[in-house]
Amino acid sequence: MTTARSQLISVEATPYYHCVSRCVRRSYLCGYDELTQTSYEHRRDWVEKRLKLIAQVFCIDVCAYAIMSNHYHLVLHINTEKAHRLSEHEVIQRWLTLHRTPVLIQRFLKGEISTEAEKNACLTIIQTWRERLCSISWFMRLLNQYIANEANREDDCTGHFWEGRFKSQALLDEKALAAAMAYVDLNPVRAGISETPETSDFTSVKTRIKSLRKDEASAPSLFPFAGNPRNDMPDGLPFRLLDYLELVDWTGRQIRAGQRGYIESTRLPILERLGLGTNSWLSLCTTIEKGTLIGSAAAIEAALPQLNRQRRTGLQIL
Incomplete structure (x- = not known):
């Protein structure tokens, strides 16, 4: 049974959400369709440009994204304070x-x-x-409608392009946020499309690495890293960028060990800072699309009333 969007998204519960949109049946968003011998690679650029435009307009920050062959992932931050200041x-x-x-x-x-x-x-x-301007539903609507119209025009057809409503998951604490971002940024590595995060085209991690190499303070159109939580915390993600990059690299190595897309292993400071054990972290990063809430048991329990929900059935718990 479909869950009401009001029970999936509540800024009172958390401003962070993992969203996924998939193409209907065998439709290709991007990449190369072996069945029809047709390349749709150029559509990745459509999605990325439209995403950045909408992010500049809306009071919703893009924390992470990955544009795949028949779906895309986003981690979004609802910035209500910014909307109220306008x-x-x-x-x-x-x-x-x-x-x-x-x-x-x-x-x-x-x-x-x-x-x-x-x-x-x-x-x-x-x-x-x-x-x-701070509604994820409107953000996704303007992104998906534009891409569907462009794709249908190019394919000279009509009808549904997307599978249905986008899927959203509430990220209730720092652990869930870091896990979802790493999951999104590692999608091309897990799929065997790229060997490393820095070579994964049309992902937020590659965009951040490119900006880092240019000595830019933050990547354009992406929510910046604000560093470890503190009293005078500026607007941004509650991690250090370098810690996050090490986390993505380490997680990718563990998930793909002995398989295509393998990255050599290392240990990360951020795991100790977030209190994450190796086994629980890997379990979460390989099954993150299960459930509609992601967070610790305490965080999920606190969020249920704000999402007008009573039961925790089917929820992912860290």
Whole structure:
């Protein structure tokens, strides 16, 4: 039975979510279709460019992404504080980057609103847009609709391109967040498409490594790493970038040991900092798509009331 989105996404429970969208039946998002001998590799660029554009517009930060042959993964952060800080004109400017301007809003921008009723109607529209700018459902809708339209136009066909609703998983603590990001960034390695994270095209880890090599403070359009949690914690992921890169590398080695995509093993400081044991970490990173909540037992228990849920059945627990 389908679970209501309100029971899957609640910023009161956590601002972090792992989202997955898959193509319907044998449709190819990207890559090479052996059956039809057709290359769709160029579509990876469509997804990445559209993702970065929407991330610039929305108050939703992209923590990690991986664009695969018939699906893609995202780890997203809902930034409600950023949305609340936006002025009315900033909200309008952002929303109209991806939408047409209603006549009433055109008049509002020109200062032609003369009645209280019209002003209230404008403010209601702006408030609705403000809420949508921090809505993962709207974020995914604008990403998936665009890609589906472009793919159907290219294939000269109509109908469903995506399998259905995107799948979302709540990441309730730092362990869950780190595990989901590592899982996403290692998708090409696990699939045998790439040998190492730094050679995995169309992933957030490669984008971050490229920026790191350029001595850039953070990768464009990606949620930055803010370092270890502290009192004056800036906006960003609660890890150090170098620790995270070592974590991804170590996890990839363990998961693929003796198989295609194998990465040689090493130990990481971040495992001790997050209190992760080797066995539990590997178990989580290989089965992370099971369940709709990811976190410690205590974190899941605390989140259930905020998600209007009572039972923990089928939930992934760290």
